[in-house]
Amino acid sequence: QVQLVESGGGLVQAGGSLRLSCAASGRTFSSYAMGWFRQAPGKERECVAAISWSGGSTYYADSVKGRFTISRDNTKNAVYLQMISLKPEDTAVYYCAARRGRTTGVVTTDYEYDYWGQGTQVTVSS
DSSP states (O other), X not given: OOOEEEEOOEEEETTOOEEEEEEEOSSOGGGOEEEEEEEOTTSOOEEEEEEXXXXXXXXXXXXXXXXXXXXXXXXXXEEEEEEOSOXXXXXXXXXXXXXXXXXXXXXXXGGGOOEEOOOEEEXXXX
């Protein structure tokens, strides 16, 4: 069983920055594809960024391209989401997710992920 714990959320003004972290337990983290999802009230959960198990491939939703950066450190069993130029519409609960099995490329659909964190709230004020 893999446990994922997100941190780094909070309240920030529009235009500000936050860095989310996701710490994973387990010895096979380096073989997991990882993703960051978010869900705002009344909206469906969406993938905002994803990274392959090797780190060689990344994906960004159009709404965050150029503002969010996903990265991973397999030596620390961690994945990060650097967010800059935040907008009020970025307000949501952010979740990290892991898919086991050295999947080729990135994974962007939530049902393909095996493990989820508890989420961290990001609130961007205008």
